[in-house]
Amino acid sequence: MMKNYILTFFTLLSTCLFAQVNGVGIGTTNPQQKLHLASPTGTIRVDGLNSPNNLYNGGGVDKTYPLYVDSNGDFTLKTSAYNNSDGGDAYTSTAAINGTVTITTAQSPNDGYEVVEITSFPFTVARNTILEVKYSISIEVFSNSSYNIIQDPYARNITNFFTIDTPTLTATTRRYAPSSRCYFNRNDAAVSPMPAPDAATGFIYNSGTTYIPLTPGTHTLRFYGTISSGTANRNTHIRFAGGPDAIFLRLY
Structure with missing residues (x-):
């Protein structure tokens, strides 16, 4: 029983170290970026950017809106101009x-x-x-x-x-x-x-x-x-x- 605990511990440790060095993979054991979605149909949903929560999202089925990155690296739908x-x-x-x-x-x-x-x-x-x-x-x-x-x-x-x-x-x-x-x-x-x-x-x-x-x-x-x-x-x-x-x- 002790061997099983030790084996599980080292498995989790190696997984964590692998993730820290190579990134986090979803659908892959070999992430190529800090976050890697490997599914060919994989998408990301952010509730803070949807139409009920974000006044810059106009809503509507099958309608899309530009996504920007601000100076802090945060995603935003708000556009700013020079x-x-x-x-x-x-x-x-x-x-x-x-x-x-x-x-x-x-x-x-x-x-x-x-x-x-x-x-x-x-x-x-x-x-x-x-x-x-x-x-x-x-x-x-x-x-x-x-x-x-x-x-x-x-x-x-x-x-x-x-x-x-x-x-x-x-x-x-x-x-x-x-x-x-x-x-x-x-x-x-x-x-x-x-x-x-x-x-x-x-x-x-x-x-x-x-x-x-x-x-x-x-x-x-x-x-x-x-x-x-x-x-x-x-x-x-x-x-x-x-x-x-x-x-x-x-x-x-």
Whole structure:
């Protein structure tokens, strides 16, 4: 009987030592990690992450939600962002905003194109990471800085995009998440010479999303807006970021 106790003791001891050195295996006697689920159908259930217990779990049969790891290594369903306007205006009057761009018939060159840097966001990362960027920028279209409506039969193309770590915009600069809108008002002065013919007014939006790999260091996002009136300069005045705008930055 004593031999059986001794044999059982050494069996348990060797099992514990094996588990401490190699990890804990469920369905395997040779765990390859600290916790190894060997079953091909093995899953993990955490009651603290289910819909009755976690307000970030929306519930619903056959619906899933992203699982994240916080700085402590804890699992969580709550997502956090490096920058998130979260219902507020991303481009406020306190930021460095240059939100207008103008084309006039008198300017040179007569190429019907202008570009402006709207604002920038510097930030620092300590490791290799993936940056997710989502933006939504409001646009208002006028014929001049007095905010008169356009009264000609020509379309305008308005584009927004951003660059990363490029202080000067050139023809070869990588432009991320470009988004465009076309403005057209056919009720022009030649057809309808009234003082104020009908035209669309108010905000339109350009929105974009992209993912960028980054190395450790300080980086700068620069948001731009462009206007094109065709091959010739036609009076145009665009006001960017004058409405409720949004930006979302998240590091992975």
